[in-house]
Amino acid sequence: MSDDASELERLPSTELHERAVALARHRWDIRFFWRLLEAIPAAEAAAGNLDASDASIAQASGLVQEALSAEDDPGVQEALRPLYIDYLTRHGEEGTPGGTERGEGEGA
Template sequence: MTDATLAQLDALPTDELRDRAFALARQRRDIKFFWDLFTHVTHSDDNTQDGWIGSLDASIDDAVALWREVTGHHYGDAEPLVRAAFIDYIMQHGK
């Protein structure tokens, strides 16, 4: 989406925002984006903090697969934050 406005992006479903943000982050090889999402979504879930997230050797595709496994696409109370992160990323780095 070229020159997307905040209103246009906010009207999209979370899954569409996720797909667009993830594709862009994979293209840019932006592991920091994924790391920030992991830490915000998993910070309250002690079951996900067993050391796997600390490996900096993981590839972007591994990070995406791990995100899907951890979240199951259910964001719970973190969904507004996650949507905002997706929208912000797309607006900052989209073409």
């Protein structure tokens, strides 16, 4: 694990969520949001929210809103940590761990 990822591992899940979503918004990174939408049902199940894990494509608009806003359930945030850390490590933010901008085709 790189030093950048190690630094990110120490952050709370809510901070990881905020950083990853803010960076993806800034980059207009639909691919990240799609990955997040795909991961939410499994994260809901991992957090014990089995009813919520049955999300369907008809609920996509609600899931998009969920992905863009800070999730209130700490269990869901914990389950999504690897997604946030991976994204921030690969694409970074200026002045934060992983601070070099790399394109999808460059080591992504």
